[in-house]
Amino acid sequence: MVKAVFPGSFDPPTYGHLNIIERGARLFDSLEVVIAVNSLKEGLLPPEEKKRLVENEVKRMGLGTVTVTIHEGLVVEYCQKIGASVLLRGVRTSGDYDYELELSILNKQLSKDVETVMLPTEPRYLVLRSSTIKELLSLGGDISEMVPQEVEESLRQHYSK
Numbered sequence: 001m002v003k004a005v006f007p008g009s010f011d012p013p014t015y016g017h018l019n020i021i022e023r024g025a026r027l028f029d030s031l032e033v034v035i036a037v038n039s040l041k042e043g044l045l046p047p048e049e050k051k052r053l054v055e056n057e058v059k060r061m062g063l064g065t066v067t068v069t070i071h072e073g074l075v076v077e078y079c080q081k082i083g084a085s086v087l088l089r090g091v092r093t094s095g096d097y098d099y100e101l102e103l104s105i106l107n108k109q110l111s112k113d114v115e116t117v118m119l120p121t122e123p124r125y126l127v128l129r130s131s132t133i134k135e136l137l138s139l140g141g142d143i144s145e146m147v148p149q150e151v152e153e154s155l156r157q158h159y160s161k
């Protein structure tokens, strides 16, 4: 039984994240999406809102083995706590790869029992980046092809606050 964890800021969750979740659910017996809380880096959407949005999309995709949690602290410690042996990450570009490689080595030093598995993105999600989406939104750009409708509505609400 292989349990995997997919951690990230998900600020906001995008179709790129959802694609990794869908593929991860096919690869592993169970997958826990971990909304990482970073007290030094507050996001646009509150963690509870991100959890609700990801849960709704997971339900819509019919992924019964996927759960969503909010966690503050080291992700590898969380993996150990719940008995997950895989840390799932997505990779878009060589820049992502360099970053993810360093992170995986760091995490391996923290916990030998947790392996990082990287999934290359699908070409249509290559340019989907949470930070770019927020920038586009602030400039009035169309983000409807990048995030689900409910995520877009939530972003607009929080952006106007």
Ligand code: ADP
Pocket: 007, 008, 009, 010, 011, 014, 015, 016, 017, 020, 088, 089, 090, 091, 092, 096, 120, 121, 122, 125, 126, 127, 128, 129, 130
């Ligand atoms: P970070 O953990 O750097 O804040 P995110 O929360 O945005 O990053 O993303 C969590 C994980 O999802 C990371 O591994 C990131 O590379 C991956 N990811 C984000 N967007 C995409 C995408 N469009 N395609 C594939 N993977 C992605």
